[in-house]
Amino acid sequence: MSWQTTFTAMLPEHILLVGIVALIGLEIASQARAAFLVSVCVVTAAVIAAASLAATGYAMAPFPGQFSVAPEALLAKAVVLALAVPVLLISRNDFADAQFHILILGSLYGVCLLLSADSFLILFLGIELMSLPVYVLVLLALQRTESAEAALKYLVLGGTATATLLMGSALLYGASGSLSLAAFAAALGSSDAMASVGVVLVIVAFFVKAAIAPFHTWAPDAYEGATVPVTAYMATIVKAGVLLAAVRLFGMETVPRPMADMLALLPLASIVWGNLAAMRQQSFRRMIAYSSIAHAGYLFYAFLGDGAGRFQAVAFYVLAYGVMNILAFASLPRAQDDTARDRLDNLKGLYQRAPFAAVMIGIAMLSLAGIPPFPGFVAKFLIFRNVFAAGYTTYAVMGLIASYMGIYFYLRVIQYLFMSPVPSHVQRPPYGRAVLGASFLCLLAGIAIAVFPGWVIGQF
Amino acid sequence: MGDAALLDGVLFLPLIGVAILVALPSLRDNAIRRLSLAVMVAQFLMTAWLYLRFDPAATGLQFETRLPWIPDWGVYYQIGLDGYNVLLVLLTTFLGPLVVAGAFTAITKDVKLFYAMVFVLQFTMLGTFVAQDLFLFYLFWEAMLIPMFLIIGIWGGERRIYATLKFVLYTAFGSILMLAAVIYLVYSLNATTGITSFAFADLYRAELPLSVQTILLAAFGLSFAIKVPLVPLHTWLPDAHVEAPTAGSVVLAGVLLKMGTYGFMKLGFPLFPDATRAFTPLIMTLAVGSIIYGACLAWVQTDIKKIIAYSSISHLGYVMLGLISLDLIGIQGAIIQMVSHGIVAGGLFLMVGMVYERCHTRELAAYGGLAKLLPAYAVFFALLTLASIGLPTTSGFTGEFLVLLGAFNATWPQYQQGVTLPLVLSAGAVTGVVLGALYMLSFAQRFLFGPVKAPHQPVLDLNLREKLILGCIVVAMFTLGLFPAEPLSKTELAARQYQALVASHRTGTAVALRTVEEGIALRPVAMDSALQTPRGSAR
Numbered sequence: 001m002s003w004q005t006t007f008t009a010m011l012p013e014h015i016l017l018v019g020i021v022a023l024i025g026l027e028i029a030s031q032a033r034a035a036f037l038v039s040v041c042v043v044t045a046a047v048i049a050a051a052s053l054a055a056t057g058y059a060m061a062p063f064p065g066q067f068s069v070a071p072e073a074l075l076a077k078a079v080v081l082a083l084a085v086p087v088l089l090i091s092r093n094d095f096a097d098a099q100f101h102i103l104i105l106g107s108l109y110g111v112c113l114l115l116s117a118d119s120f121l122i123l124f125l126g127i128e129l130m131s132l133p134v135y136v137l138v139l140l141a142l143q144r145t146e147s148a149e150a151a152l153k154y155l156v157l158g159g160t161a162t163a164t165l166l167m168g169s170a171l172l173y174g175a176s177g178s179l180s181l182a183a184f185a186a187a188l189g190s191s192d193a194m195a196s197v198g199v200v201l202v203i204v205a206f207f208v209k210a211a212i213a214p215f216h217t218w219a220p221d222a223y224e225g226a227t228v229p230v231t232a233y234m235a236t237i238v239k240a241g242v243l244l245a246a247v248r249l250f251g252m253e254t255v256p257r258p259m260a261d262m263l264a265l266l267p268l269a270s271i272v273w274g275n276l277a278a279m280r281q282q283s284f285r286r287m288i289a290y291s292s293i294a295h296a297g298y299l300f301y302a303f304l305g306d307g308a309g310r311f312q313a314v315a316f317y318v319l320a321y322g323v324m325n326i327l328a329f330a331s332l333p334r335a336q337d338d339t340a341r342d343r344l345d346n347l348k349g350l351y352q353r354a355p356f357a358a359v360m361i362g363i364a365m366l367s368l369a370g371i372p373p374f375p376g377f378v379a380k381f382l383i384f385r386n387v388f389a390a391g392y393t394t395y396a397v398m399g400l401i402a403s404y405m406g407i408y409f410y411l412r413v414i415q416y417l418f419m420s421p422v423p424s425h426v427q428r429p430p431y432g433r434a435v436l437g438a439s440f441l442c443l444l445a446g447i448a449i450a451v452f453p454g455w456v457i458g459q460f
Numbered sequence: 461m462g463d464a465a466l467l468d469g470v471l472f473l474p475l476i477g478v479a480i481l482v483a484l485p486s487l488r489d490n491a492i493r494r495l496s497l498a499v500m501v502a503q504f505l506m507t508a509w510l511y512l513r514f515d516p517a518a519t520g521l522q523f524e525t526r527l528p529w530i531p532d533w534g535v536y537y538q539i540g541l542d543g544y545n546v547l548l549v550l551l552t553t554f555l556g557p558l559v560v561a562g563a564f565t566a567i568t569k570d571v572k573l574f575y576a577m578v579f580v581l582q583f584t585m586l587g588t589f590v591a592q593d594l595f596l597f598y599l600f601w602e603a604m605l606i607p608m609f610l611i612i613g614i615w616g617g618e619r620r621i622y623a624t625l626k627f628v629l630y631t632a633f634g635s636i637l638m639l640a641a642v643i644y645l646v647y648s649l650n651a652t653t654g655i656t657s658f659a660f661a662d663l664y665r666a667e668l669p670l671s672v673q674t675i676l677l678a679a680f681g682l683s684f685a686i687k688v689p690l691v692p693l694h695t696w697l698p699d700a701h702v703e704a705p706t707a708g709s710v711v712l713a714g715v716l717l718k719m720g721t722y723g724f725m726k727l728g729f730p731l732f733p734d735a736t737r738a739f740t741p742l743i744m745t746l747a748v749g750s751i752i753y754g755a756c757l758a759w760v761q762t763d764i765k766k767i768i769a770y771s772s773i774s775h776l777g778y779v780m781l782g783l784i785s786l787d788l789i790g791i792q793g794a795i796i797q798m799v800s801h802g803i804v805a806g807g808l809f810l811m812v813g814m815v816y817e818r819c820h821t822r823e824l825a826a827y828g829g830l831a832k833l834l835p836a837y838a839v840f841f842a843l844l845t846l847a848s849i850g851l852p853t854t855s856g857f858t859g860e861f862l863v864l865l866g867a868f869n870a871t872w873p874q875y876q877q878g879v880t881l882p883l884v885l886s887a888g889a890v891t892g893v894v895l896g897a898l899y900m901l902s903f904a905q906r907f908l909f910g911p912v913k914a915p916h917q918p919v920l921d922l923n924l925r926e927k928l929i930l931g932c933i934v935v936a937m938f939t940l941g942l943f944p945a946e947p948l949s950k951t952e953l954a955a956r957q958y959q960a961l962v963a964s965h966r967t968g969t970a971v972a973l974r975t976v977e978e979g980i981a982l983r984p985v986a987m988d989s990a991l992q993t994p995r996g997s998a999r
Contacts (some may be wrong), residue, residue, distance in 0.1 A: 351573070366606060371632075372599040378530075381643075385533070388643045397640045404636040411609065411628060415621060418573075419613045454530035 009060040009069050011053065012046040012077050016109045019043070020102055027098040034096035036088070036434075039105060043084050045444045046108075050078040065180060067116050072311055075272035076115045076244040076458060079315055083236050083322040084108055086441050090330045092434035101141065103133035104233065111241035115248065119179045120169035123245065127165065127209065130241055131158050134234060141227040141338065150225025157218040161208035166261055168201030181249055189256040199259065202249070209242045210296040211289075213270040219325075220277075223289035229337060231285045232329040235292045236322035243299045247314050252307035263303050270297035271399060275406035283342050284332065287409065288325065291368055294406055298383055301399055303387030311460040313382045319456075320367070320375035320449050327442035328364035331357040334429045347413060349422030357431070358417045360439055367446065369410035370403055375449035380456065463513055467507055467523040467539060470553065471586050473503045474579035481576050489571040493564050496575040499517045500557040500582070507553040514546050519957075521592060530595070534646075534656035539590040543954025544726050547795060547947055548589050548718055551802045554936065555714045556582050558929050562810050563707040566817055567615055578707060581607040581694015585715050589722065594642055594658040597727075601719065602635050608708065608716070615705040623703035630696040634683030641679035645731070648672070663731055667966050673735035680728045687720030688776050691750040701769035702822070706813025711763065713772050714806035718798045721779045725794070729783065730961035736784075737962070741881055743784045748885045748892075750777030755895035759902075760763030763822050764815075767903050769809045771848060774892055775801045775856075781889055782863035786962055791955040792948055799947070800940055804847045804856055807933035811841055814926055818919040824903070829912035836922045838908045840930040845904040847937050849897045855940035864890060978993060 007014065019042030026035050052201040055075035061068035084104065091100060110129025117123040135158065139151040169179065175195035184202060187195035204215065211219035223231045255263055274294030283288040302313040333350060335341040351358035367374035380403065387396040431439075449456050477499040481492065514522060521540030527568070541549065560578060567574045584607065587600030597963040612624035644660075649666040650656045657663070668676070686693045697717075701709050729736045754773030761767045775797065782794025801865050814837070815830070816822060831838035847854035850861070867889060871882035922930070940947065 351570075355573075371606065372602045377599075379603075381639075384639075385643050388640075388647055393644065396643070397637075400636050400640050404633055407632050408625070408629065411625060414609070415613060415625075418610060419621060454528065454532065454535070457530065457532060 005060055005063060006435035008053070008058070009062040010067075012050040012074075012081065013109060013112050015042060015046040015049055016105050016112065019046075020105045020109070023098045023105065024260065027102070031220045032096065032098045035101045036092060039101035039269075040085065040088050042105065043081055043088060043108065047078055047081040047085065050074045050081060050193070060453070061118075063416065064118075064435040066119050067113075068118050068274055069116050073116050073248070076247075076311075076315060077112050079319050079322075080111050080115070080237055080240050081108060081321070083240060083326065084233075085436035086323075086326045086330065087229055087232050087237065089434045089441070090232060090326070093334065093432050094227050094229055095140070096346050100137070100229075102214050103137050103140075103455075107131075107133040107137075107233075108237070113239065114241055114245045117245070117248065118181055120165075120172070120181065120184075121179055123167060123181065123249070124162070124169070126245070127242075129160065130238065131162075131209075134230070134238060137230045138222055138226040139231065140230065141225070144225070146221075147225040150221045154218050154222040157208060157215075158234065161205045161215075164201050164208065165205035168198045168205060171195070171198030172421075182251065184249055185251040185253040188250070188259055191208050194348060200262070203259075203262065206242060206246050206249075207300075209267060210239060210246075210300070211270075211293050212296050212300060213273045214266075216270065216274070216293045216296075219293055220286045220289040224283050224286045224342070225291070226285070228285070228329050228332060231288065232326050235288055236325050239292060239296060239299075240318035243296075243314050243318060244305070244311075246300075246314075248308065248312050250303060250307065254307050255303055260304055260392070263300060264392065267297035267300035268395065268398055268402060270294060270300075271402040272405065275402065277408070278406070278409045279412070282344050284344055284347070285342050287344065288328070288449040291406070291409075292325075294403075295368070298380060298399070298403070301387055301395070302383045304392050304395065305383070305390045305438070309386050309389075312457060313379075313386050315460045316382055316457055317379040319381040320446075323442045323445045324364045324367040324374070324376060327439060327446065328361050328368075330435050330442060331360040331364070331431075333357060334431070344413070344416060345423070347416045348420040350416075351418045352422045353428060354431075357439075361442065362414050362417055363443075363446065365410040365413045369407050371407070373450050375446050375453075378449070378453040378457075463510060464523045464525050466510060467541065467590065468525055470503055470506045470510065470549075471539060471583065471590060473506070473588075474498060474583040477579045478576045481579075483570055487572070489568075492571050493560070493982050496560045496578070497557055498660065499579070500553075500560045503582075503639070504553040504557055506707075507550055510541065511546060511550050511950075512537040514541060514950055516543075516953065524592070532657075533595070535658050536593050536596040537596060538593040538659060539587075539596070541590065543951040544958070545722065546950055547799050548715075548722060548802075549586060550588065551628055551718070551799050551803040552582065552585050552715050554932075555710060555802065558806070558932060559707045559710050559714075559812065561925060561929050562710065562813060563705070564925065566706055566813060570614060574707075577607040577610050578711075580713060581611065585711075586780045587917045588719050592660050594646070594660065594663060596658075597660075598635075598639065598642055601638075601723075604633075604716070604719070605631060605635075607710070609639065611669065611708045611711075611726070611838055612700060612704045612816060616703040616708070618703070619699070623699040627696050627700040630693075631683075636681040637679040641676045645676055652938055660726065664961060665966075666699050666731065668732070669967050670734050673732040673967070674738070677728060677732040677735040677739070680723070680731070684720045684723035684728050685720065685746070687723070688717060688750075688780065689720065689773060690746045690777070690780065691753045691773065694750070694754070694773050698766050698769045701772075702763060702765045705817070706809060709769075709809040709813070713768070713809055714802040717772060717776055718779075718802060721776060721783065721794070723902050724780070725783055725791075725958060730958060731954075733962045733964050734909040734967050740784055740786075741885075744781065744882060744885050746790045747777045747780035747784060748888045750774065750780065751889050751892035752777075754897065755892050755899060759895065759899035762824050764824050764827075764903070764907065765809070765822050766813050767824070767899065768805060768812065771896070771900065772801065772805050774896065775805070775848075777892070778863045778889070780858055781867055781886075783958075785863070785866045785870040786959055787866035787870040788952075788955055788959055789869060791958055792868055792951060793859055793862025793864075793954065796855070796940065796944060796948065797863055800847070800855035800859040800937070802942070803933055803936050804844055804854075807840075807844045807930065807937070810929060810933070811837070811844065814922065824906060825913075827907050827913060828910045828989075829908070831908040832912055833919060836923045836927065840922070840927075840934065841908060842904060843934055844937070845900050847941070849900050850893060853938065853941045855937045858941055860893060864893075 054071045059070040110126050114126030141147045151380040160341045271294045274290045278287050278290035367376035370376045370380040524540035526538040529535050584600045584604040590635050591597040754770050758767050758770035779794045779797045781791040784807045847856045850856035867886040871886045875883040
């Protein structure tokens with residue numbers, strides 16, 4: 001194997017690595033002001049690299065059995081990296097130093113590793129590399145005590161997930177004698193007790209990472225404790241990374257009965273609980289956290305479907321969901337401090353002051369609620385269509401009814417935006433060009449998905 | 461080809477209107493109003509041209525556009541006019557300019573957003589009517605909630621938030637079950653015929669066992685019945701009507717409610733004919749129940765908007781009765797009744813809005829002797845009242861008379877065979893006419909005549925703009941009442957097609973109802989193939 005193949009196959013990763021090194025250099029040279037531009041360019045370059053490799057149908061296994069790329073994996077990387085671009089843009093007002101960007105790029109490197117993993121070794125490495133910088137990122141807003149609490153909670157529960165994953169892979173290794181991901185897919189229908197427990201533990205680890213009830217309790221605190229760009233990062237990119245890695249883990253295998261029930265019931269509970277709990281929140285980020293718990297539920301529903309359609313459904317969903325989520329975060333008006341900014345009351349009468357931002361948040365909320373013609377609807381339709389096609393009619397209908405419960409709290413946000421009087425004392429600093437750029441980027445992507453859903457789905 | 465593009469133009473013109481409003485941020489409120497009116501009038505003229513060009517003798521879709529949209533799923537952007545929707549499209553675009561002009565002085569807050577939302581509403585309603593693909597239909601059907609939510613919630617009365625949330629949550633619940641049914645239906649079609657398509661024409665060929673048809677009809681029917689609304693699913697309607705601004709009420713009564721009956725006519729009944737026939741007595745009971753219960757409730761209301769709101773429930777009950785009678789005259793009557801109610805109830809809500817702008821109250825007790833104060837207003841109001849009652853020469857008469865005639869046509873033979881319930885129900889529907897006269901006349905009498913009570917301050921009679929709006933309504937109402945043959949000829953083929961579809965038997969092939977217990981691949985289990993192939997013997 002020549003160095004060229006390794007170079008090409010890992011091009012997105014290499015670009016990120018170069019970026020991290022450059023950012024550290026900038027930090028040492030006290031040129032942190034350039035960090036923002038460098039990281040945006042680096043991630044954009046990585047997106048282009050991943051997307052163009054995927055477009056040429058490139059497939060290679062530079063480290064056989066450990067790390068391989070195929071168009072599907074490259075496309076997944078492109079989606080996740082593309083979502084990172086607007087997240088970096090909205091960090092403009094919150095983070096002026098290079099630290100933030102180094103950590104984000106490091107975490108993205110982990111996601112890329114995760115999406116190319118062929119063995120539990122690389123999977124573990126990827127998950128850890130993805131998560132560790134996020135613990136620090138949550139802590140970066142240390143002016144508030146909740147941040148420390150949130151970071152600690154996140155760290156402890158994240159550690160539990162890691163331990164569960166290791167335990168599960170150890171059991172799978174014991175049962176099959178292999179650390180390869182294929183062993184997991186093969187063990188899905190196995191009657192061997194050790195293998196089954198291993199499978200369940202690995203799935204539970206993914207449930208914790210994706211915040212599926214009853215393993216979701218870290219999410220509201222972590223989301224609320226972090227600053228807006230970090231919350232956006234967790235809600236979209238970490239979630240997308242975990243779910244796309246799960247797609248890779250399950251492979252083409254159709255999930256057989258007892259496992260399928262677990263894969264339906266806990267996500268269903270997640271949808272119900274996430275949607276119900278979100279109704280009572282007064283904090284925007286906490287509400288989005290519960291919303292993301294519900295959305296993780298829809299995403300895991302996709303695993304009930306046929307193995308061949310799974311990647312398409314999940315990738316399209318995380319794209320539509322991520323774009324709309326970031327749109328909402330980008331349009332969140334600024335306030336005197338972060339806590340005030342996070343309060344839902346801050347959104348009251350926003351249409352009077354900033355009509356564009358209000359309409360953007362409104363679109364994002366309707367899309368998250370799954371109301372057509374917004375992108376979230378087609379994404380949800382695709383997942384439920386696959387669940388119906390796989391024969392799980394009852395689960396599909398229950399999932400749809402549970403999704404209905406979510407409509408109320410999204411509408412409540414719109415009610416605040418358009419139907420409430422403006423509190424007179426509110427002073428709102430301007431958004432800034434980078435944040436507006438992120439809004440437009442997300443809006444354009446959203447329009448493209450809504451108007452040409454067939455074309456976008458065809459890409460996956 | 462040119463006319464097909466014109467229909468696309470009619471559909472998308474409101475969106476162009478929105479784009480203009482967004483692109484010109486410095487537009488003054490008055491300019492926005494005039495621009496919106498111009499767009500709506502243009503839309504109506506384009507539709508009127510299409511209506512004139514509509515060939516009553518041609519079967520199938522006219523002015524059709526069909527483009528692949530989500531090819532992998534068999535979803536097409538397919539729109540077109542046929543006898544089912546041609547009058548409703550005309551009605552929608554006819555009410556559009558009147559709604560816009562009626563809101564000139566009533567809406568002073570966030571004028572731009574208001575007209576943008578009216579445009580979006582117009583777009584989604586027209587889309588619902590012209591869509592010939594179930595996916596597209598569902599998209600428009602559901603998207604319609606958003607502008608209505610904002611219109612009631614921003615410009616509504618005191619309890620507007622409650623009313624608008626109730627409206628959206630009620631209707632969205634029906635929609636979510638319909639979505640499940642849509643997906644299931646498309647998969648069943650795929651299983652029996654091998655084609656994946658959302659096109660109505662293809663879905664009419666779906667063969668389903670009676671049990672599945674019943675469940676799917678219930679899911680579709682719930683969604684449509686909420687929108688019609690059929691008693692007992694009507695409780696959102698009075699709240700929404702009362703709290704909505706005039707424009708919202710007019711659109712709600714004039715067009716939105718027809719989406720429910722149109723849904724039954726175009727989808728609910730023809731897609732699941734065997735289940736429809738099996739449940740005809742139940743549907744008929746609900747329809748007649750709505751006629752009588754709506755009329756009784758209208759009688760006891762003290763809020764003038766609520767009187768008209770409940771009268772809508774009663775009048776839409778006739779539409780349902782006509783549709784379920786499966787008699788050609790009854791079906792034709794139902795279509796005319798839809799249009800007639802759109803014109804008359806729309807006009808009445810506009811008139812209520814006009815008097816509310818002057819006196820700022822909706823309490824009937826506060827009014828009296830308006831005929832002395834506002835003579836022109838009283839003339840128009842009396843005419844609309846008569847149309848609402850269904851006096852001959854008005855559109856209300858044509859609709860109700862044909863529906864009742866059709867209902868008796870259909871139920872008399874059954875009575876002769878010893879089945880009495882349908883005939884009793886038809887007879888019950890007639891009492892609705894009497895009740896209608898009772899509540900509308902007593903309303904008009906207390907409102908227009910008697911000693912002068914309100915308003916306390918001197919008020920002006922109708923101005924030219926208002927007279928023009930109401931003049932259009934009255935002309936339309938008499939045209940439909942005096943010359944019903946022309947519109948009826950355009951809908952006749954569709955009515956016959958509907959009749960044939962609902963009369964057809966489509967339980968021919970048995971499809972395994974897939975449940976959680978049997979996660980098996982869906983496949984048709986036709987009787988003969990089950991005997992021939994060894995695979996079928998496992999069943």
